Amino acid sequence: MDPTATILDLHQLRRSCGSCALHELCLPGGITAEELIQLDATVRDKRTLDRGDTLYREGDSFGALYVVRSGSLKTFVQDEDGQMQILGFHLPGEIVGVDALASDRHMSQAEALERSSICELPYTRLQKVVAEVPALNRQLMRIISREVVEEHRHMVVMGKQPAQERLAIFLASLADRYNRLQRDGTRLTLTMSRSDIANYLGLVVETVSRVFTRMEEIGVLEVNRKAVRILQPEQLASLCGMNSRPDLQRKDAS
Structure with missing residues (x-):
């Protein structure tokens, strides 16, 4: 037996969706081991942001959705005079980047409020996976819907x-x-x-x-x-x- 076959790739284990504490929030119940492997292949290595670091800026081209794995972010827009309007605060398990789905360009900026870890989901690859794993597609829509509900709640608050x-x-x-x-x-x-x-x-x-x-x-x-x-x-x-x-x-x- 090849002794190297028993060696754990700790880096892979740390980035695996199956070993993530957010598993229950991000993944549908009953996802199979094979489907999990497909998803793990889609998720890029975690990106770490320090406080004040930018994940994406307004006007950036759209390429991925992002899941907050740890820490927290804020999203906001700025006018020509640099005046800021904060749109939301994002905690672990929540998706950012959905503002770019309609126009293929981000309509806001995302910035880390503290040291944060982000899972990047390249959208083209993600689309292929959700087409093969319908339960994952439903879960993704549920999470995005939750973000929309939070935006509606904010509008109620502002009123x-x-x-x-x-x-x-x-x-x-x-x-x-x-x-x-x-x-x-x-x-x-x-x-x-x-x-x-x-x-x-x-x-x-x-x-x-x-x-x-x-x-x-x-x-x-x-x-x-x-x-x-x-x-x-x-x-x-x-x-x-x-x-x-x-x-x-x-x-x-x-």
Whole structure:
């Protein structure tokens, strides 16, 4: 027996979809070993971005979709005067780059909020795989649909006048996404700046800081710089008009 046959390629193992902690989020249930090998052959080696690094810029030609494997990103557009409008914040398991599907050019820019790892899915190769693995195509559409829902939620937030309601919805949404990652949805780490949050919500920084302080004073939150602990999930849900939502129930943090 060839002794080299038993040697593990650790690099391949680290980049394998089957060994990734996001397996349940990105892949359909029941995917076969053969289908997994097909997908692994499609995914390029992970790309690592440091804080502030750009994944793609507005106007870049489209060649791939990207899955956030670790860390977080923000997407935004800028006008001719350099004024920025943040479109979204993206956590592990979420896809970025779908803005280019219609025109074959990116309509926004994606930038790392912290050191992040990205799985690159070359679109031409991905199309071939999803044609052969229908379940993967459905899963991909489900993930993209989730991104669209998040954009719609943002539009709803922007239409809400009270600043407190905007921030409450933002934190509730972030808690939902933490729960999906099997993280404690009552303990959030805000990798984005207060300025970024204010921009995203259509507020000024001073207003965001004031609302955080107000939520602390009424006992909803505990804030320590970028660490936010949701002390009263039910009251936070009430602040954004979602007091019956089961996905914002407090987890045992002990």
